[in-house]
Amino acid sequence: MPSHYPSESWRDSGERSHEGRMGVIDIGSNSIRLVIYDAIKRAPLPLFNEKVFCSLGKGLATTGKLNPEGVKMAEGCIARFLALVRVMDVVELQILATAAVRDAEDGAAFVEALERRFRIDITVISGKKEARLAAGGVASSIYKPEGLAGDLGGGSIELIGLEKGNITEQATLPIGPLRLLDSSKGEKDKMKKMIAEALSSERWLEKVHPPHFYAIGGSFRALAHIHMAEEKYPLDIVHHYTIKNGPLRKLLKDISAASPQEIAKMAGASAKRVDALMPAALVLEYLLDITDPIDVIFSASGIREGYLYEKLSPAVRGEDPLIASCTDLASQNGRVPGYARELFAWMSPLFDEESESDRRLRFAACILSEIAWRIHPEYRAEWSFSRIIQSTLTGFSHAERVTLALALYHRYQFKLKHDWEVLHLIKDRDIAWARVIGTAANLAFQISGGMAGNLDKVTIAVSKHELEVAFAPDVQDLMSDAVKKRVDGLGETLKAFSKSSK
Numbered sequence: 001m002p003s004h005y006p007s008e009s010w011r012d013s014g015e016r017s018h019e020g021r022m023g024v025i026d027i028g029s030n031s032i033r034l035v036i037y038d039a040i041k042r043a044p045l046p047l048f049n050e051k052v053f054c055s056l057g058k059g060l061a062t063t064g065k066l067n068p069e070g071v072k073m074a075e076g077c078i079a080r081f082l083a084l085v086r087v088m089d090v091v092e093l094q095i096l097a098t099a100a101v102r103d104a105e106d107g108a109a110f111v112e113a114l115e116r117r118f119r120i121d122i123t124v125i126s127g128k129k130e131a132r133l134a135a136g137g138v139a140s141s142i143y144k145p146e147g148l149a150g151d152l153g154g155g156s157i158e159l160i161g162l163e164k165g166n167i168t169e170q171a172t173l174p175i176g177p178l179r180l181l182d183s184s185k186g187e188k189d190k191m192k193k194m195i196a197e198a199l200s201s202e203r204w205l206e207k208v209h210p211p212h213f214y215a216i217g218g219s220f221r222a223l224a225h226i227h228m229a230e231e232k233y234p235l236d237i238v239h240h241y242t243i244k245n246g247p248l249r250k251l252l253k254d255i256s257a258a259s260p261q262e263i264a265k266m267a268g269a270s271a272k273r274v275d276a277l278m279p280a281a282l283v284l285e286y287l288l289d290i291t292d293p294i295d296v297i298f299s300a301s302g303i304r305e306g307y308l309y310e311k312l313s314p315a316v317r318g319e320d321p322l323i324a325s326c327t328d329l330a331s332q333n334g335r336v337p338g339y340a341r342e343l344f345a346w347m348s349p350l351f352d353e354e355s356e357s358d359r360r361l362r363f364a365a366c367i368l369s370e371i372a373w374r375i376h377p378e379y380r381a382e383w384s385f386s387r388i389i390q391s392t393l394t395g396f397s398h399a400e401r402v403t404l405a406l407a408l409y410h411r412y413q414f415k416l417k418h419d420w421e422v423l424h425l426i427k428d429r430d431i432a433w434a435r436v437i438g439t440a441a442n443l444a445f446q447i448s449g450g451m452a453g454n455l456d457k458v459t460i461a462v463s464k465h466e467l468e469v470a471f472a473p474d475v476q477d478l479m480s481d482a483v484k485k486r487v488d489g490l491g492e493t494l495k496a497f498s499k500s501s502k
Contacts, residue, residue, distance in 0.1 A: 020091030021047065024304040025081055027122070029057030029100035029154025029178055030276070031218065032074055034081040035304050036088055042316050043141075043325035043394055044308055048088060052077040053272050057100035057155040061182035066104045075114070082118055094307060095122045098130055099155030099176065125303075127172025131158035135167050136306030138214045138299050141321055141394040142240065143360075147210030148291055151302055152217035152280060154178035159287075161208060169208070173198040175283055177219055177276035188256070191279055195286050205290050213293040216302045219280035222273040224298040227251050229268025234421035235389070235398050239300035242397065245288060248296055252288075255281040301394075320360060321395030326367040329393065333371055338452035340367040346455040347440040350462060350494065361400055362437055365407040369441040370450045372412060381413035389422060403430045410438025411445075414489050432497040439493045443486040447478050460490075465498060467491035 022044070023036045033051035037044035054077060056070040085093055101107040102124050111122045125133070134151035144165065151158040155176040161168035175198045184190035199205060215224070224241050227233075230251070233241075243251075255263060256278055264274045284296075309317060330340070344366040351358070371387065372380035388405035396404070402422045409416070416435075423431065440460075448454035457475040461468045469487050471479060 021089060022308060023085050023090040023093040024307055025093070025095040026304055027056070027074070027095065027097040027101060029098065029176055030055055032077050034084065036090055037308060040308050040311050042312065042319045043321050043328055045328070045392060048084065055178065057176070057178045059182055060100055060104055060155065061179045064105045066100060066106055066110055071110060078114060078118060082120070095120060096303065096307065097122055097124045099153055102126070103155065127156065127158065128170065130303060131160045131170040131172060132167065133303035133306035133310065134158050134216055135160040135162060136309040137216065137301035137303060138162065139165060140305045140309040141301040142214065142297065142299060143321060143395045145212070145214060147212035147214060147293060148208055149214040149216060150287060152176060152220050152283060157283060159202070159205070169204045171202045173202070177279040180279040181275060191282055195283055199286055199290060208291050210291055210293045213287065213291065213296045214299050215284065215296050216299045219273055219276045220284065221298055221300065222270045222277055223251070223255070223280060223284065225268040225270065226255070226266050235425065237398065238298050239394070240397055241298045242295050244295050245293060249285065249288060252281040252285040256285060322360060322364055322393065323367065325393045325395060326364045329391065330367050330371060333374060339450060340369065342452055342455045343369060343441060343444050346444060347460070349460055350436065350440060358433070361396070361404055364404055365437045365441065368408055369411055371408065381409045384408035384412060399426050399430065402426050403434050406431065406434035407437040410435045411441045414439060429500040432493070432500040435493045436497045439486070439490045443490055446483050446486055462494065465495065467494055
């Protein structure tokens, strides 16, 4: 039997957020990035995101020192970022430095000079902490991650085993693309030898056969963009983009065999990451050979999001990221959670057997069911669909994103009037399911006005595949031709869903 209420992990902990904007500057081997978030909370919203390719780690493997040109660029970059922090009223700023600064002979002097000039504090994090923060980044935006995460920076890769939300194993290896290029002088065979030697030193990897490999870092995401362009993928969101092991291996072989000039001509290739793509492809290829996951899931969340995630209480970290982000989005439209919970419970009798993934997605749809109430009625359906497709909601797959968007479309429109390309990412069963959710939410609104405390006057049930609706004696006047039309429509969608599920 389905649960009629959200599980405890879906409930609002009451600890919404730390007030004020939070900024994180990440000084990496390849780039320096500033991200400003609206608050420290379960699903923080990035308000500003900018990176500058300083290539601090270029030449480090041969000289032992930071790239002098990169150091000069970094000074100007930090000055700009700090000015942005001031004008955007950031109340808390954290500056993190990773592999290049950590490993360079002059890394400490570089940090000291910046701290003295700008009167700031910079935290140079260890490889172990970098791995932990990367794992936190994955956990912050992917629901219950299980498998192996790899955060590929310019100078190193952090590998983290994840099981039931906990870190099982971790390692930091000096095989980032910049370091590989410098140490090998661009010779592919030398790169392969370096990668093989580094990975063979971590015996635990041979025993790991993860369901998923979570790919973190700009170079990995650049590989995903190439694949998306190659496949003409209809959704331009790299976070949670998923590629099966086999098709990805083909892409990696093509990239690792190509010259930088050939890679630059590939659709979707980033001009600023062309040199890094071949070594990044080699690293990922070796990892897939050793661990053989079912698929690779690309993550746009890394150590910055992991840092914010660590600052949350255990109770808030335990919240579902999808539900937290949906709650935030709904609250921006002045909606309160009471009605969503009642709507979820009210329509639960329609679903005799329901998976956890369906249940949490249905609750998300209930939270967002009145998201378009400020939009002109003629545009609510299309607006709702686009709003979910293009939103910063997190914690769900691309197929779930499209399904949720379609459910919200049907909240305002019974018949599907569009053939969006993204609909091809979901199955017929999901299309039928979304229509049931949206149609039920539409009926619920007609008899409750979208207000909490009214739905218990009208009950719905399914008997012998037929929908039954009962009105309490004191609300019989709620029945009308418009309501009957919606009851009939819901009955029709239930039958279609039943057929598609067989």
